[in-house]
Amino acid sequence: MSRIGKLPIPLPAGVTVEVSPNNVVTVKGPLGTLKQVVDPVITIKNVDGQLHVERHTDQRNHRSMHGLYRSLIANMVKGVSDGFKIIQELVGVGYKVSNVGQVLEFSLGYSHSVFMELPAEINVTTLTERGKSPTITLQSTDKQLIGQVAAKIRSLREPEPYKGKGIRFAGENIRKKAGKTASK
Secondary structure (H helix, E strand, O other): OOOOOOOEEEEOOEEEEEOOOOOOEEEEEEOOOEEEEOOOOEEEEEOOOOEEEEEEEOOOOHHOOOOHHHHHHHHHHHHHHHHHEEEEEEEEOEEEEEEOOOEEEEEEOOOEEEEEOOOOOEEEEOOOOOOOOOOEEEEEHHHHHHHHHHHHHHHHHOOOOOOOOOEEEOOOOOOOOOOOOOOO
């Protein structure tokens, strides 16, 4: 039995889950609605305010999908009840970020500004304080989408290993290399 798949998913107050006949799981909560198509070999049952994800057989691919779909549904429940939040910092002299609606404008040391349009499902705020690194705060109900967008933002200027300049997640530890030493 899958250690992840056999764990029940508790449903917080205000969250409802519906499973349609064509295996589409719909999770509704105070922050929004999410949908996920589930493979037919996986069944979802609501028992006493908890969701149980079960599989029909012990085939290898069914065992792998068991834990996968349990994690996806648990992330959907957490997303519509609490939401997900990612904070990123821009570390480097002259690095700036600003947003107008869903469009981010970066100044990352290139000869031009970099513009990035974000999906409507993500709320973005930028903050620039004197003496601190500019920060980007992303909030969404969809964990996969917010993670993908954060990775795309980070890829615009990944932290380099000598000075640590670049876009990093808040609290991320960058392992730095010792540079060259002058020979005598």
